[in-house]
Amino acid sequence: MNYSAYTIQGARASLKKKHFSSTHLVKACIDEIKEKENLNAFITVCEKEALKKATEADKKIKDGVDLPLLGIPISVKDIYLTKGIRTTAASKILDDFIPQYSATVVKKLEDVGAIIIGKTNCDAWAHGSSGENSDYGPTESPFLEGYVPGGSSSGSAVSVAAQMCFASMGSDTGGSIRLPASFCEIVGLKPTYGRVSRYGIIAMASSLDSIGHFTNTIEESALMLSITAGKDPNDATTPDETVDDYQSYLKKDIKGIRIGIPKEYFAQGLDKRIKEKIEAEIKSLEKQGAKIENISLPNTEYAIACYYIIQPAEVSSNLGRYDGIRYGSARQNFGEEAKRRIMLGTYVLSSGYYDAYYKKAMQIRTLIKKDFDEVFKKVDVVITPVSPTLPWKIGEKSSDPLSMYLSDVYTVTANLAGIPGISVPIGLIQSLPVGLQILGPHFSEGKLFQVGKAILGV
Amino acid sequence: MKPVIGLEVHVELKTKSKMFCGCSADYFGKKPNTHTCPVCLGLPGALPVPNKTAIEWCVMLGMALDCNIPLFSKFDRKNYFYPDLAKGYQISQYDEPFCLKGSIKLGSGKTIRITRVHMEEDTGKLIHENVNGQGITLIDFNRSGVPLVEIVTEPDFDNTKDVLDYLKKLQQIARYLDISNADMEKGDMRLEPNISLRSNTTNTTNNTNQQITNKLPNYKVEVKNINSFRFVEKAIAFEIKRQTEIIEKKGIPVQETRGWDENKQKTVTQRVKEEASDYRYFPEPDIPPIRWNDKKLLMIKKQIPELPDTKKRRFQKQYNISQYDAEILTREKTLADFYETCVNDGQKANLTAKQVSNYIINKKIDIESTLPAEIIKNIKALTIYLRIDESEIKKIVERVLNENKNAVGDYRNGKVSAVQYLIGKVLMVSKEKLEVSRVKKILEEKLND
Structure with a gap:
């Protein structure tokens, strides 16, 4: 069965009309996963559990139950806790960890009928931009053999791009959803910080972690967010802010929408071909009635330095609990990248260095936030590239962590400022996908869908 | 030499639930590891949600101790490794605690300055057991995450009497506010005195706090986790004696953390060079900062009895x-x-x-x-x-004494209990209800005449 033409909404309509069953869908997805096992997108495939859930879903459908994701197979990054299903964070430290509870988001998805088909591969502890840091081996791009799919939510992106499921939950601390989305030619949303609950998702850097998802279309992205977003009594950083009616933005055109183009994001270091492609998209938006304005986000150049102080600081604290006492695996089993971040973070928080590093980084973070606050007084959204380069070959940057870190140069700012960002595919360059990033003010996800829709068309 | 003593006191709050999760905080005597959840076990992905009541009680205590309540406050992570610390860090408050600069006035008239009052979470409990001839350590997480308030004083004490007076007052205030049982035996209150000695050449009669702080000794011995007022008294006395002996031999006591050993009746070294520990504090990213306004603070203040x-x-x-x-x-x-x-x-x-x-x-x-x-x-x-008129009672007493010569004789011969018999007689004779003690007094007066 080929369901790649279906969106979630389309599949739901067909399920309701009994054109096919949820069991058919799940089996088709499992077949895809098995067929493309070489991509290494999954750490754990929940075949048995998913088929059982599909049978239940089919019964409910027969009984006339109607839920937005009833019977729809989706995957979740292996840092989401799933009760009774092994959750590793792609690290051997948690190789045999079976959670006693499920993440809030997992529960929310299951409550509306979603079927968790498996736990996707990623960089261990979500540390990385390519997926190569997984203790379970790198995930491969479904586009070109030997290329990285982007990370850290590598398996999630691949699972959606390679039709192994309809949508996938990822996490974005510095670009870990947007970058792989752009490398895999799909839609990747990093919502506003706190819009989606972090409860039950293994923390990377708690003040930066955003919980988002991958889909093939903007409509599906909006649907997924309307399910996952909202206040969670178990996460003190989720505000009371009401969840927008995202669907309503999809009906709007972009006439009069003010789009800012920050010069710092198009300067040296950006692949010229990517630049041209994005500029072409901007022109097309202008034709659709958007007002394009050149703007400046002057503190952008400090973002990576700032991010690589705050993020490892929080990582070093968050990984403290895996001290070898409770999870059975000794500390030396941490991978190279985790060790690197633990050491960096421990260093920048040490007394005598705190003021010079952590405190300073927090001040810069405030400046970056202010940059965006200022800009969003003048424009509705900002458009930038997602990645300065095209996807690279597996192994190409592994020995050079700094150049790997720089691949997040256009994405980390949104995490530092806590604003939402979406990556939408704008075509291929030499068979390799390119994405465009739309950023907006806090809780403006609706606007991002609106502009994203204008780019992708129907 | 004059002792310089400061105090850190931990008071466990008696909120229904723990500091950052919904588990019951009433852990004393409960079956180990039954009051736990992903949050207080520090499981991956779990997040702390602060207990509003605990925070308000902390502020209330601060207000009762005349502290300033800054309008902005936050939680911080105190990172260190210990088996009873599930997350690898304790959520505490570092540079912006809920309450600053308070005081308690002692019975002696002396004022003890309170540096700060802050909120944190308790740790799990280690239980050292011998199982099949092997020494093992078990962990009970029931106490993990129970709200704790820490009250820190300036080094304003110079004798144990004042220390005890302060502790009793603090305990009394906590109980008046109804925020803690402050029961020493249950570990609701844990005491940590820090003690050092100042040489006599310093003008100690000058009581202005400014001058005292300027001349603090260059070392400090902390005695950790004492759970009784009596032990604090003994530990301080022991330390004063121990340090005096060292200084008299021209030595300087080592800066260290010690513990009170009740069996040996002495303090023992636990950790040397406290200044070397580095907790790598940083703002707790999982809990948004707390911002007060005058209205909210007033509402808390109104609850203070x-x-x-x-x-x-x-x-x-x-x-x-x-x-x-x-x-x-x-x-x-x-x-x-x-x-x-x-x-x-x-x-x-x-x-x-x-x-x-x-x-x-x-x-x-x-x-x-x-x-x-x-x-x-x-x-x-x-x-x-x-x-009833005294003379009225006396009349009855005399009558009874005359009618009971034997008993009177017994009493005068040393059988003191005979007075009880006579009291009974007086009460019987009297038409009015009489107060026993009064009758006894008059009887004894007459008998001893």
Whole structure:
């Protein structure tokens, strides 16, 4: 069965009309996963559990139950806790960890009928931009053999791009959803910080972690967010802010929408071909009635330095609990990248260095936030590239962590400022996908869908 | 040499639930690891949600101790590794605690400055057991995440008497606020004195705090986790003696953390060079900062009941009782409230507040098992006795003595218990109810004539 033409909404309509069953869908997805096992997108495939859930879903459908994701197979990054299903964070430290509870988001998805088909591969502890840091081996791009799919939510992106499921939950601390989305030619949303609950998702850097998802279309992205977003009594950083009616933005055109183009994001270091492609998209938006304005986000150049102080600081604290006492695996089993971040973070928080590093980084973070606050007084959204380069070959940057870190140069700012960002595919360059990033003010996800829709068309 | 002593006190709050999760905070004596959840076990993905009541109680305590309450406050992570610390860090407060700069005035008139009052979470408990001949350590996480308030003083004490007075006052205030049972035996209050000695050449008679802090000794010995007032007293006395001996031999005591060993009756080294530990504090990203406004703070302030010192002064003035009596009556809020109810009821029965206080204090009334109405009735009965003329009783006594020569003889021959027999006779003869103690007094006077 080929369901790649279906969106979630389309599949739901067909399920309701009994054109096919949820069991058919799940089996088709499992077949895809098995067929493309070489991509290494999954750490754990929940075949048995998913088929059982599909049978239940089919019964409910027969009984006339109607839920937005009833019977729809989706995957979740292996840092989401799933009760009774092994959750590793792609690290051997948690190789045999079976959670006693499920993440809030997992529960929310299951409550509306979603079927968790498996736990996707990623960089261990979500540390990385390519997926190569997984203790379970790198995930491969479904586009070109030997290329990285982007990370850290590598398996999630691949699972959606390679039709192994309809949508996938990822996490974005510095670009870990947007970058792989752009490398895999799909839609990747990093919502506003706190819009989606972090409860039950293994923390990377708690003040930066955003919980988002991958889909093939903007409509599906909006649907997924309307399910996952909202206040969670178990996460003190989720505000009371009401969840927008995202669907309503999809009906709007972009006439009069003010789009800012920050010069710092198009300067040296950006692949010229990517630049041209994005500029072409901007022109097309202008034709659709958007007002394009050149703007400046002057503190952008400090973002990576700032991010690589705050993020490892929080990582070093968050990984403290895996001290070898409770999870059975000794500390030396941490991978190279985790060790690197633990050491960096421990260093920048040490007394005598705190003021010079952590405190300073927090001040810069405030400046970056202010940059965006200022800009969003003048424009509705900002458009930038997602990645300065095209996807690279597996192994190409592994020995050079700094150049790997720089691949997040256009994405980390949104995490530092806590604003939402979406990556939408704008075509291929030499068979390799390119994405465009739309950023907006806090809780403006609706606007991002609106502009994203204008780019992708129907 | 003059002791320089500061105190850190941890008070466990008696909130229903723990500091950052919904688990019951009432862990004492419960089966190990039954009051736990992903949050207090520090499981991956779990997040802390602060207990609003605990925070308000911390602020309330700060207000009761005359602290400033900054409008902005936050939680921080204190990172260190210990098996009883599930997350690898303790959520505490570092540079922006809820309460700053308060004070407690002691009975001696001396004021002890309070540096800060902050909120944190308790750790799990390690239990060292011998199983099949092997020494093993077990962890009970029931206590993990129970709200703790830490109250830190300036090094303003120079004797144990003041330390004990301070601790009792702090305990009393916590109980008045009804935020902690402050039960030492259950570990609700844990005490950590830091002790050092200042040479006599310093002008110690000058009591201005500024000058004292300027001349602090260049070392400090901390005694950790003491769970009894008596042990604090002993630990401080021991340290003063130990440090004196070292200094007299021209040495300098080592800066270190010690523990009180009750079996050996001495303090023992736990950790040397405290300054080397680095907790890598940073703002807790999982909990948004706390911002107060005047209205919210006022609402907390309104919940503060009349505090012991104020109540004591009022009792003295309003009820015209001695300082000593007021002190006893206000020691516990329940007793003070009971007393005031009795005074109120007594007023209707024409009893003075003094009569009520005398009765409650002298009879050591158990307020748990006595109703105010009973108190009033009993005092009333007493006052009826009082109205019987002394000469009337004396007449009866003389009659009884004449009619019971044998008993009188027994008494005078040393059989003191004979007086009981005579009392009984007097009570029988009398038509009115007589007060035994009064009869006894008159009888004894006559007998000993």
